[in-house]
Amino acid sequence: TAFTTIGILLISVPNKDQLSLRITVKVPKTAMNSEEKTLVEIIEDNNQINLAKYINYVSAPQAGAIATFSGTTRDTFEGKTVVELRYEAYVPMAIKNLKSICSAARSSWDLHSIAVAHRLGIVPVGETSVFVAVSATHRADSLDACKFLIDELKASVPIWKKEVYSDGEVWKENPEFLERRLELGKDGGCCRRKIETPAHDKKSCCKPKVKVEEAID
Amino acid sequence: TAFTTIGILLISVPNKDQLSLRITVKVPKTAMNSEEKTLVEIIEDNNQINLAKYINYVSAPQAGAIATFSGTTRDTFEGKTVVELRYEAYVPMAIKNLKSICSAARSSWDLHSIAVAHRLGIVPVGETSVFVAVSATHRADSLDACKFLIDELKASVPIWKKEVYSDGEVWKENPEFLERRLELGKDGGCCRRKIETPAHDKKSCCKPKVKVEEAID
Structure with a gap:
């Protein structure tokens, strides 16, 4: 495993038989990143992603x-001309769910960074409403996690969509979202659900390791 | 299937018993796109992608x-510090192979556009050497085709890589590329190989349809 030095502690005992005990705490890079490099954003006010x-x-x-x-x-959409889409969400819940699916992805694949952004309000034809970016050391991890993240987002994050056609408009839930809710029963809201990740893709988990070195100076 | 009108032919017979035969040629959108919207580029001269x-x-x-x-x-790479990578290719063959894998992707998924770019020469740490972008009506098509394209590119397109470490350099072939060549035997070069695509993902193929309408004006 590649390690990153995050700090060196030097303890000196100021007497003749001086002994310094150097304790180097090293944390695997993947463990550090899982804390640091996840960005989840809900974009309001009709700003582009x-x-x-x-x-x-x-x-x-x-x-x-x-x-x-x-x-x-x-x-x-199904033969109808779409003029624009409008998205609404209960933002704190959407962010909580997005963070939860990012954690689930990290527990299944060896990832460096994740960014997920969802736009609310009006999204005109051709513009991006949702964007997922995932980096990893290796190709397969990034591709599989990206697919997992967007599939889970569609199935579990409470963001609602209104399709505005040339001749009317319809609020609609994602069919995958409805399907997931039906599976869970009517009391099993999105936030009680435990995200299941494919076990066969499970990578070994990296716990922070503490390395103790003794040195006589 | 959604059709796009690409032209209307009007034939008028200039006599008293005037008959105009209107032939409308409509081509399914996916068939049009398979001709038009594939971009394959090999980028030389150390330009960024x-x-x-x-x-x-x-x-x-x-x-x-x-x-x-x-x-x-x-x-x-395997614990060694990489300073840069250098890519070389026999460009006409690489472009031919890239186009071939794009066609294979189109025959397996319902795609709108594909862009594949590979950079040659020196690619410093952090910069992009290869980029694939795929658009489709639906999510799964774009994601699965993107994964297929990069996997096939690595396994079948003859682009060679030199890893320049802080203490030396090594020309190396992609292990997947070597593996594919070994499977084919030493005479089965990349260009003789038939790309196999997952049959279960095969979408119905859309042939251009000609619709003939008779109209008496």
Whole structure:
């Protein structure tokens, strides 16, 4: 495992038989990143999602792979002309759920950074409503985690969508979201659900390791 | 199937018993796109890959999903510090192979646009050497095709890589590429190989349809 030095503690006993005990605490990079490099954003006020910002966020010299997914407003839905989509969410719950699926992804794949952004309000045709970017040392981890994240987001994060057609509008829930809720029964709201991740993809978990070195100076 | 009108032919017979035969040729959108919206580029002269250009290329009002993969130079390989990577290719063959895997992806998934770019020469740590962007009406098509394209590229496109470490350098072939060549036997070069695509994902193929309408004006 690659280690990163996060601090060196030097203890000196000021007498003739001087002994310094150097304790170096090293934390595996993946364990550090799981704390640090996850960005979840809900974008309001009709601002566009800045793809480059999130791609830059997940980029790193240690990461050899970046997978992204962008969900955009299509011009048609089941033959009807779509003018725009409008998204609404209960933001604190949506952020909590998004963070939860990011943690689930980290527990299943060896990831460097994750960025997830969802736009609320009006999203015109051709513009991005949701963006996921995932970086990892290796290709398969980034691609599989990216797919997992967008699938879980669609199935479990409470964000509602109104399709505005040329001749009317419809509030609609994602069919995957409804399906998941039906599976859970009517009392099993999204937040009680435990996210299940594919066990066969499970990577060994990296616990912080403490390395103790004795040194006589 | 959604059709796009690409032309209307009006034939008028200039006599008293005037008959106009109107022939409307309509081509399914997916069939049109398979001809038009595939971009394959090999970038030389140490220019960076412009991710936004390729994402814009695959964006379209009809596409609700864009999946991308970016392969970047990592700072370490098996514990060694990597300074840079250098890529070389026999360009005409690499382009031919890249186009071939794009066609294979189109025959397996319902895609709108594909862009694949590979950089040659020196690629410093943190910069992108290969980029794939795929758009589709639906999410799963874009994600699965993106994974297929980068996996096939690594396994079958003849692009060679030199890893430059702080203490030396090594020309290396991708292990997946070697594996594929071994499977094929020493005479089965990459260009003789038939790309196999997952049959279970096969979508119905859309042939251009000609619709003939008779109209008496």
